[in-house]
Amino acid sequence: MQLSFGPEIEAFRAEFSAFLDAHLPPAETTHERISSSAYLPDWARRWQRTMFDHGWLQPGNAPEFGGRNAGIVEQFVYFEELGRRRLAQTFNPQGVGIIAASLIAFGTPEQQRKWAIPILRAEITAALGMSEPGAGSDLASLRTRAVRDGDDFVVNGQKVWTSGAHHADVMFVLVRTDPDAPKHKGISALMIPTDTPGVTRRPFPSACGENDVDFNEVFFVDARVPSGNLVGPLHGGWKVAHGSLGYERTLLWLSYAERLQEYIEDWRPITALDRDSYARLVMDNHALRLLGSQAIAAAARGEVDDGRTSVLKLLGSEAAQAIGGAALQSAGGAGLLDPTFTGYQPWHQDHYTGSWFDRYLRSFAGTIAGGTSEIQRNVIAQRALGLPRG
Template identity: 65%
Template sequence: MQLSFDADVEAFRAEFVAFLTEHLPSADVAVEYSRSSADVPEWARQWQRLLFDNGWLLPANPPEFGGRNASVIQQYVHLEELSKRRIYHSFNPQGLGIVAASLLSFGSEEQKHKWAVRILRAEITAALGMSEPGAGSDLASLRTRAVRDGDEFVVDGQKVWTSGAHDADVLLTFVRTDPTAPKHKGISVLLIPTDLPGVTRRPFPSVCSPDDLDFNEVYFEGVRVPAENLVGELNRGWSVATGSLGHERTLLWLGYADRLEDLLTDFEPSSPADVDAYAKLVMDTQALRLLGSAALSREARGEQDVASLSILKVLGSEAVQAGAEQALYSAGLDALAHPAVSSRPNPMNLNNFSSGWFERYTRSFAGTIAGGTSEIQRTIIAERVLGLPRA
């Protein structure tokens, strides 16, 4: 067992820390940012572009796509240093981590340079058009359709819960192109610019943050999309879907570990029940980091272990939810006015790090839903870890 990083990894870390020390935007430049704003602020676009140009945006990528061919351990160190400082490398996380990543995996060379590079350089923003009113966790039930008409697809349908669509320039959209095929087949993926006629975006608030208009309904009415915007093979979009979510999940547990650290920092036990809950929170945090480190080691050795990602997601998301719930009840009415985190740095002045206990608790439900619900993760664990028969 090795409990420290190799010299080359620490050298990688030191180089990145030096870059952050020299280039991190100052607090007077990084004005408060909210997802309900009309667009990503210019300073944030410049920051993302600076990371891209220096190979620090997504280090695993080759240099032409904002990276430096980093190993998985170096990727972990990169995210760890960002987390320590509460730094976002992008204010368009789905565009960066899912849409651009999917284009690099499944797109043509033209699509990579026309769309992915522009997303990575923050020249345009992107959102993910997956969920529909009747197709949330069961994506294969989607009904938005695209019919080929010469050199175009004509798209009709609706998406919902589309984060960031209101200020996105393009949507990576999953559509049904063969209604006669089994539901996991006959799906294709289109890049749909949001300025095309027939695209309507309607942002709406959530119960956990009424002023944060991140979610959207998106309507497509006779939208004519160039056939060259087809990503991957026609009617083979399910592989793109699973690849897209895979990009989202690889180091997802680090985000939960960070939220648990926030809870440990802010939650002040005041009763025996609180002390017990706090102790459980400490153990969950340590367990998540240890299991995550083990999964990271397996991935560094080239071993595929999808089930471990499901275990980490269930543990992390539900530990955050349980901890926030206990803090909420412990604080009572004061939970509605719980102060911002003050003991951890926040150089980018991000207002989503200053929420009260009630908002933290309500937001925690997103973690048990997005990226694959806890129920779906438990099914994967049952089949792939416990060897139980398919239901």
């Protein structure tokens, strides 16, 4: 199968490519490193603002939100072009891709003015407070409470795995506001500034070491949040959360396809066994792109298929993990300190670089974030194959 696009779509791609050629800052001006997914050095803030001002930050948005009302196929080639150049769309991905999108979809005009536009313009950064120690894949089991007290909510509880919270200016937090309702129906969404009294952020390193600190545990002790910070209806946070994660997953598979392509380009098999593994992963990448193209075509027709999206997420994340492991095994001891990857690459999509060992360790996050592989298999079984719940 040969995939191609019509002249209008290719003209869109060419316009974006010309913008990148004309405006991408030179590498010597981007020396300060990205240290978390909510930390933006001045150069990264300027670049994101330039993207916003020219309508290239989120092309599917309206112009007032940094876009140009692009359709799903145009958004596809936008991300494809970023992937080809190994460029990050933003270094605060949860802020731009999930939180601002949620505010645009569910927030009031005042909330959009106060938070969505500043996040998109890189004036502030945001973190996503969803997971808890006892509520990860089963997000509806969350226990962080928000009790109405006059014009405020009083929040108590804990979040964990909160990426970038220690650098974020504001958090989008799911809380339980009706403990007596069914667990999916008693949840609300709040915007909570991180300097609110009673909010404590504790960053901790990942398996990749002390220099890779993005995760946080966040504690709320009698934190008072104005009622005007409620996003969407009271007790209607599950719909807001589902919309947020749905946006995250729409083109998530493409990031895995681009990562696979990068790994394929960077890995040079040595033995016959290595080459066999390499060939299987090349085929996985072709399969992922073909299935993804079918999903894009369906989305352009207005069709929604959660099962298909789950297949793409499962295949992409597990293939990225497989190629990381295979490349590390092929490299042997050299894979721990491969000089090809020790230099800092400021525009790299992952914004963290390292050895094959580092890449392999980070690949495990892909099978968890956006819905674990186990959850994806359940969705595929029930919604794609029509099997009963186990």
